[in-house]
Amino acid sequence: MRYRWSTGSLTWLIHRITGVILTFYLIAHIYVLSHLKDPQSYNEIMALMKNPAVKISELILLAVVLKHAFAGLRITLFELGVSTKYQKSITYLMASLVALLWSIGAFYFIKEAL
Amino acid sequence: MDITTHYFDTVVIGSGLAGCRAAIESVNYGTVAVLSKLYPTRSHSTAAQGGIGAALGNEEEDNPEWHTYDTVKGSDFLGDQDAIEIMCYDAIPTIIELEHMGVPFSRTPEGKIAQRRFGGHTRDFGAAPVRRACYSADRTGHAVLFALYEQCQLKGVKFFQEFQVLDIVIENNKVQGVIALNIKNGSIHVFEAKAVIVASGGYGKLFKVTSNAYATTGECLSILFRQGIPLEDMEFFQFHPTGLYGLGILITEGARGEGGVLINGKGERFMERYAPTIKDLAPRDMVSRAILTEIREGRGINGKEYVYLDLRHIDKKILQERLPEITTFCKIYMGIDPSESPIPVVPTAHYAMGGIPTDNDGRVLRDVDGSVVEGLYAAGECACVSVHGANRLGCNSLLDTVVFGRRAGKAVGSVLKSIERGKVKKERIKINIDCIEMIRNNKGKETVASIRKKLQSSMMDKCSVFRTEEGLKELLEEIKILKERYKELTISDKSQIFNTELLEAVELGHMLTLSEVIALSALQRTESRGAHYREDYPERDDENWLKHTFAFLTEKDIEFKYKPVRITRFKLEERKY
Amino acid sequence: MERFYTFKIKRFLPDKTPLIRWDEFRIKLNSMERVLDGLIKIKESIDGTLTFRKSCAHGVCGSCAMKINGKNRLACQTLVKDLTELVEIEPLPSLPVIKDLVVDMTLFFEKNDRVLPYLINDEPPPERERLQLPKEQERILESITCVMCGSCTTSCPIFWADKNYLGPSALLKAYRFLFDSRDRATEQRLEAITGEHGLWRCHSVFNCIEVCPKEIDITKHILKLKRFAVKKGFTGG
Numbered sequence: 001m002r003y004r005w006s007t008g009s010l011t012w013l014i015h016r017i018t019g020v021i022l023t024f025y026l027i028a029h030i031y032v033l034s035h036l037k038d039p040q041s042y043n044e045i046m047a048l049m050k051n052p053a054v055k056i057s058e059l060i061l062l063a064v065v066l067k068h069a070f071a072g073l074r075i076t077l078f079e080l081g082v083s084t085k086y087q088k089s090i091t092y093l094m095a096s097l098v099a100l101l102w103s104i105g106a107f108y109f110i111k112e113a114l
Numbered sequence: 115m116d117i118t119t120h121y122f123d124t125v126v127i128g129s130g131l132a133g134c135r136a137a138i139e140s141v142n143y144g145t146v147a148v149l150s151k152l153y154p155t156r157s158h159s160t161a162a163q164g165g166i167g168a169a170l171g172n173e174e175e176d177n178p179e180w181h182t183y184d185t186v187k188g189s190d191f192l193g194d195q196d197a198i199e200i201m202c203y204d205a206i207p208t209i210i211e212l213e214h215m216g217v218p219f220s221r222t223p224e225g226k227i228a229q230r231r232f233g234g235h236t237r238d239f240g241a242a243p244v245r246r247a248c249y250s251a252d253r254t255g256h257a258v259l260f261a262l263y264e265q266c267q268l269k270g271v272k273f274f275q276e277f278q279v280l281d282i283v284i285e286n287n288k289v290q291g292v293i294a295l296n297i298k299n300g301s302i303h304v305f306e307a308k309a310v311i312v313a314s315g316g317y318g319k320l321f322k323v324t325s326n327a328y329a330t331t332g333e334c335l336s337i338l339f340r341q342g343i344p345l346e347d348m349e350f351f352q353f354h355p356t357g358l359y360g361l362g363i364l365i366t367e368g369a370r371g372e373g374g375v376l377i378n379g380k381g382e383r384f385m386e387r388y389a390p391t392i393k394d395l396a397p398r399d400m401v402s403r404a405i406l407t408e409i410r411e412g413r414g415i416n417g418k419e420y421v422y423l424d425l426r427h428i429d430k431k432i433l434q435e436r437l438p439e440i441t442t443f444c445k446i447y448m449g450i451d452p453s454e455s456p457i458p459v460v461p462t463a464h465y466a467m468g469g470i471p472t473d474n475d476g477r478v479l480r481d482v483d484g485s486v487v488e489g490l491y492a493a494g495e496c497a498c499v500s501v502h503g504a505n506r507l508g509c510n511s512l513l514d515t516v517v518f519g520r521r522a523g524k525a526v527g528s529v530l531k532s533i534e535r536g537k538v539k540k541e542r543i544k545i546n547i548d549c550i551e552m553i554r555n556n557k558g559k560e561t562v563a564s565i566r567k568k569l570q571s572s573m574m575d576k577c578s579v580f581r582t583e584e585g586l587k588e589l590l591e592e593i594k595i596l597k598e599r600y601k602e603l604t605i606s607d608k609s610q611i612f613n614t615e616l617l618e619a620v621e622l623g624h625m626l627t628l629s630e631v632i633a634l635s636a637l638q639r640t641e642s643r644g645a646h647y648r649e650d651y652p653e654r655d656d657e658n659w660l661k662h663t664f665a666f667l668t669e670k671d672i673e674f675k676y677k678p679v680r681i682t683r684f685k686l687e688e689r690k691y
Numbered sequence: 692m693e694r695f696y697t698f699k700i701k702r703f704l705p706d707k708t709p710l711i712r713w714d715e716f717r718i719k720l721n722s723m724e725r726v727l728d729g730l731i732k733i734k735e736s737i738d739g740t741l742t743f744r745k746s747c748a749h750g751v752c753g754s755c756a757m758k759i760n761g762k763n764r765l766a767c768q769t770l771v772k773d774l775t776e777l778v779e780i781e782p783l784p785s786l787p788v789i790k791d792l793v794v795d796m797t798l799f800f801e802k803n804d805r806v807l808p809y810l811i812n813d814e815p816p817p818e819r820e821r822l823q824l825p826k827e828q829e830r831i832l833e834s835i836t837c838v839m840c841g842s843c844t845t846s847c848p849i850f851w852a853d854k855n856y857l858g859p860s861a862l863l864k865a866y867r868f869l870f871d872s873r874d875r876a877t878e879q880r881l882e883a884i885t886g887e888h889g890l891w892r893c894h895s896v897f898n899c900i901e902v903c904p905k906e907i908d909i910t911k912h913i914l915k916l917k918r919f920a921v922k923k924g925f926t927g928g
């Protein structure tokens with residue numbers, strides 16, 4: 001079904017999608033952790049982490065985490081009584097914060113990688 | 115054809131204020147079904163804006179006697195005074211009851227029901243305007259209708275929504291039941307009953323420019339009329355002075371109650387000339403005539419066919435709180451903000467004073483001598499008690515619907531035990547099915563729209579605020595032609611499911627009948643009274659015409675009989691404001 | 692000023708094949724006319740079988756809600772001049788279609804019945820009106836303007852996924868009574884709305900606010916309900 005998107009529904013959809021991604025990430029994360037049995041496997045995995053593909057996915061992961069967290073924060077604000085009149089502005093504010101924090105994060109990531 | 119038969123002690127036709135109020139009362143005595151061609155809360159009552167009248171005296175001194183006087187005078191002395199007295203005295207407990215049912219009336223600072231001024235409502239027998247209209251911002255009808263519908267649900271009234279009534283069966287002078295069509299699937303439903311309360315609302319759609327909804331086509335009146343039940347005072351149709359120019363959407367009288375004024379092309383506040391005492395709050399018939407006179411004499415805005423309703427001087431906060439809805443209408447439909455620019459308005463067809471004659475308990479009268487049809491009741495705009503006489507005062511209609519809806523419901527309750535259950539004969543059902551099938555399969559060249567458009571514009575031109583013998587005769591000729599054309603009707607939608615084209619065709623047939631009754635009634639009343647203004651007879655003629663018109667359909671033609679007006683307390687006087 | 696518009700309408704003719712098709716109609720409308728006027732014009736002069744609901748024609752009865760250019764609105768309150776030359780019209784989403792633009796609203800109305808939509812107060816009524824201060828009434832003023840058009844509930848993705856979800860309109864109705872100072876059925880009503888398909892299903896998507904023709908901030912009311920329910924200990928569901 002086609003239905004026109006609005007700020008609210010887009011944010012909601014992104015919140016869901018990021019949620020799903022994070023769930024999968026968590027599984028992967030636990031899977032990886034469960035393989036850290038000895039120094040050798042630790043080193044192997046850490047070497048894998050240096051792979052540029054993994055670096056890029058970490059950047060994406062940061063975006064996903066930030067987006068999800070701030071979407072949750074936004075909803076919490078409304079539930080605590082912040083006026084829904086500012087629904088759109090808060091969404092934009094949150095999006096800007098996500099962008100800002102991600103840029104800072106990305107800066108350090110890249111700096112480290114170089 | 116799929117036919118289902120139901121039995122209910124009482125069947126109510128219409129789920130507007132009158133229907134719901136009657137149902138709430140009669141469900142105390144037996145089972146009740148309410149049939150409505152719309153979903154209940156979509157009934158036209160929901161559009162009522164301004165208020166509902168009762169001399170509560172919450173804002174300033176007031177009493178039901180003044181209310182009675184105003185209504186009598188407003189009716190141009192054609193209203194039956196005993197009925198008016200009942201309504202005005204019953205008003206107070208009825209409104210209080212509505213409040214207890216949950217109607218969110220606007221409030222005074224101390225929490226009582228707030229009241230505002232309305233056209234024709236005065237203190238001390240005409241001395242000055244009084245605050246009598248109880249309101250819920252400018253959504254009074256909506257607020258009351260929802261509360262009543264909700265109470266119906268609570269009390270277990272059974273609703274049949276989107277059921278269009280095709281026939282009200284009267285046999286041996288006793289109502290037997292109702293035949294209806296389920297719009298959703300085209301099946302026929304027969305409702306046998308002990309009593310039937312008709313609350314089917316008005317018929318403003320006979321006119322081109324109207325504040326009324328598409329559903330207000332008045333077929334139930336015509337259904338009864340065709341069976342020999344008279345229609346009373348059909349020549350009196352109210353035109354509301356302030357409809358949005360070009361659309362007819364209503365701007366409530368409450369806008370003038372809150373201080374709005376009418377101005378013409380020369381910037382004059384012209385109502386000062388027509389009604390020096392209460393000016394813009396004069397009754398609607400007078401204000402409508404005044405506006406059209408200004409326009410006719412070239413004093414419309416820029417010579418165009420409208421005047422201005424000016425609300426600019428009213429405090430923005432008041433507009434926001436008490437007239438939010440009409441402010442929105444102006445913004446959406448005209449693109450203007452009433453706090454900044456004046457609103458272009460013209461009179462719009464609004465309210466039917468005439469209708470099915472009833473006594474003070476809603477029993478439908480069969481003749482001028484007061485004989486009744488057993489088990490048949492009517493209330494609301496479709497009925498004529500008559501409390502509105504030749505002209506209804508603002509906020510008396512909602513009052514009429516709840517007061518007389520309640521009384522009709524009670525009256526039904528008192529006789530249910532002694533009436534026999536009705537029986538609808540097979541032949542009668544067949545006639546109705548045949549009629550529907552005939553319309554469905556007719557092969558002509560006329561369309562519903564073309565006939566309806568012509569009818570509406572002719573009615574508007576020749577039978578609205580100003581009438582003449584010549585015009586009415588022409589109109590009758592035209593209606594005759596339209597009736598011929600109706601026989602050549604064809605519809606393109608042949609389906610059983612939600613066939614609105616078919617239903618519109620059925621409605622159109624009834625609209626033609628009603629228009630004829632109205633035009634003939636207007637033609638024979640050779641005087642001017644209230645909303646009925648004959649340019650060739652501009653004076654009120656109490657000697658000959660202080661009486662109600664009853665139109666009957668006989669074998670030959672439409673005939674008239676007359677019923678004297680019941681005058682109890684207030685003597686005739688000249689109607690000046 | 693008159694202009695040509697193309698109305699592209701999703702048809703559903705239950706007794707024809709194919710059941711669903713898109714029809715295009717070209718009509719001339721002036722700048723004051725609304726989508727409803729256009730539909731009527733089509734029905735009157737081009738195709739009499741085109742079916743839609745209508746009554747008041749000025750946005751107070753709630754009959755004519757439909758999806759216009761991808762968004763639910765009242766046809767009688769949407770001026771064509773505010774739209775593009777191509778106007779795409781569909782019935783309200785996610786309700787069973789009866790014919791063309793007419794949907795079966797039963798499901799929608801039934802939701803309302805679940806929230807005990809009537810004032811309940813068994814205390815013997817006083818002789819005069821029950822007093823209600825303007826500031827007490829203030830709380831329900833917005834919620835009483837709902838015309839039950841169904842635009843909100845059918846625009847809600849939660850409802851699309853869970854047809855049992857009460858939806859914005861019914862929750863608003865519950866609010867209207869819960870916050871009416873005259874009502875006494877607080878517990879009963881909270882019980883009724885906090886079930887599995889009730890209040891907590893609202894995820895503040897705000898689609899309802901985008902479409903409400905009465906500009907009711909529905910989500911605000913639902914959030915207030917949530918806080919109220921928590922305060923009263925109704926956190927189940």
Ligand SMILES: Cc1cc2nc3c(=O)[nH]c(=O)nc-3n(C[C@H](O)[C@H](O)[C@H](O)COP(=O)(O)OP(=O)(O)OC[C@H]3O[C@@H](n4cnc5c(N)ncnc54)[C@H](O)[C@@H]3O)c2cc1C
Binds near residue numbers: 150151167
């Ligand atoms: C815009 C507007 C504003 C108004 N403002 C005020 C005001 O401020 N104060 C005031 O006192 N009055 C006002 N009025 C007048 C008042 O609203 C009406 O007179 C009153 O609501 C009529 O109520 P009713 O119950 O008789 O009929 P309605 O509310 O019109 O109900 C008629 C019912 O009958 C049903 N029906 C009709 N025919 C059939 C059929 N064939 N089969 C099945 N069902 C059928 C319809 O579905 C509907 O449910 C206003 C009117 C309008 C148009």
Ligand code: SF4
Binds near residue numbers: 841844860
């Ligand atoms: S809340 Fe608004 S959108 Fe929802 S039903 Fe009521 S009027 Fe329609």
Ligand code: FES
Binds near residue numbers: 751752756766768
């Ligand atoms: S027709 Fe009543 S809301 Fe559109």
